[in-house]
Each structure stands twice: as structure tokens, then as C-alpha cells.
Amino acid sequence: MARRRMIYEGKAKILYEGPEPDTLIQYFKDDATAFNAEKHAVIEGKGVLNNRMSEFFMTGLSQIGVPNHFIRRLNMREQLVRMVEIIPLEVVVRNVAAGSMAKRLGMNEGTELPRPIIEFYLKDDALGDPMVTEEHIIAFNWASQQDIDDMIALALRVNDYMSGLMYGVGIKLVDFKIEVGRVFEGDFQRLIVADEISPDSCRLWDIQSGRKLDKDVFRHELGDLSEAYTEVARRLGVLPRNGATTKGPKLVQ
Incomplete structure (x- = not known):
């Protein structure tokens, strides 16, 4: 397989040159950062969850006429997007x-x-x-x-x-x-x-308990971030309710 050309690497994603003109491949990493990257960890499976949920939201927006860059999901961690x-x-x-x-x-x-x-x-x-x-x-x-x-x-x-x-x-x-x-x-x-x-x-x-289900769980050490993200994905139907959860965080010093 030919080596892909990286266009940009951010805190949570990498962009590669796409296979078609004016496209990019967006790769979701497992990295979690907070406080302008002063706090950093690798949460196993986080990139997979975010890839699936972003696909879900962008597809829904397209269906109601809100234009966005999403074209299609390629695999568990990557999606093809329009270059902007x-x-x-x-x-x-x-x-x-x-x-x-x-x-x-x-x-x-x-x-x-x-x-x-x-x-x-x-x-x-x-x-x-x-x-x-x-x-x-x-x-x-x-x-x-x-x-x-x-x-x-x-x-x-x-x-x-x-x-x-x-x-x-x-x-x-x-x-x-x-x-x-x-x-x-x-x-x-x-x-x-x-x-x-x-x-x-x-x-x-x-809504009922006030429990936080977002990156504040990681920012303020309120529990397991992968469990919070998995709960959101399950409620949305992105993951089956009886599916396996991702593993816990692996801290990077």
C-alpha cells in the first residue's frame, strides 16, 4: 500500500490526502486533551466512538439540509470528507x-x-x-x-x-x-x-441526574471517559445497548 501523505495533525485527529480530488481522510485518534493540551491521556476506543458519532450527527444534518463536509465513513477510525x-x-x-x-x-x-x-x-x-x-x-x-x-x-x-x-x-x-x-x-x-x-x-x-457525559469527565476526573462516551452512543443507537464497552484510559506521562 502506498504511504499516505499527511496534511495536518491536531490534538484529536489526523488529516490525510484523500483518494479523490478535493477530499481528505479524517482519522480519529484516541488522544484526549484538556486545558490547552496541558492534560493528556490516551483513551482506548475513543477515536472509534467519535468517528461513529460524528458520522451519525453529520448524516442527520445532511438529511435536514445543513451542509457539511462528511462524505462517508471508510472504517472504524476514518471517514472521507470534503476539503474546505x-x-x-x-x-x-x-x-x-x-x-x-x-x-x-x-x-x-x-x-x-x-x-x-x-x-x-x-x-x-x-x-x-x-x-x-x-x-x-x-x-x-x-x-x-x-x-x-x-x-x-x-x-x-x-x-x-x-x-x-x-x-x-x-x-x-x-x-x-x-x-x-x-x-x-x-x-x-x-x-x-x-x-x-x-x-x-x-x-x-x-437530564435526570445531571451526570456529565462529555470531555468534562476527563477534564475534572469525574469517572471513566470511555464509559460516558459509550453511554451517549448507546442512547443514540450508534452502538447496541448490550454491546461491549471500550476499555479504560491509558495515561500518557
């Missing part, structure tokens, strides 16, 4: 006060917000992914006003879909982040959802 020009911003949608928002505004974690709140963060690990305003985005030419409007519209549609889906399986969608990329069709440009949607990029709480 990533806008260097994380788009965060918050339904409930938690994490940095709760700390920044002195709010009690779990406070329901009066409406979904959208925040933008610059993708820059060296700076700790700082929050930026629309004025910053336009002034520094990271995106245009039309791009911002389109990103907000995409994020709210994803929120509507994900909130309803999670509520149906007893999970509260507290917040999540997406990345957005540009694709060009002739002279026409449009924005689509890219990267991944998984418990790595969402805060998910059990």
Missing part, C-alpha cells in the same frame, strides 16, 4: 451557563440562558483560543459580515437539530462548538460545517 478552507474561528453555541462562561460572568453552572448565545473564539493554541468579537473578525479579515451571518445561521440550525435529538434520549445539550469551512463551486462560495461533532466538542448532561 477552514475559517480560523470556533463557533460556540451556549444553551446553559457552564465552563468559561459561568466563570467569566459569575453565573451558577447550570443556569438556563434566555436564548442560545453564540460566541466566537480565535483558533490559536499559543494564545489559548481567545474569545473575539464580530468587530475583531471583520477588522482582521478572518471573515466577512456575510460569513458571520452565515456561521450564526448554521450554528443555530445545528443547535436546533442537536438539542432535539439529545432531548429525545434524555440528554441536555448544554453547549457545543463547530468549525466552519468555505467551499467554492465555480465563482460561488458557500459555508459548510466541518471538523467533527462528538462528545469532544459538546457539553452533554443527563
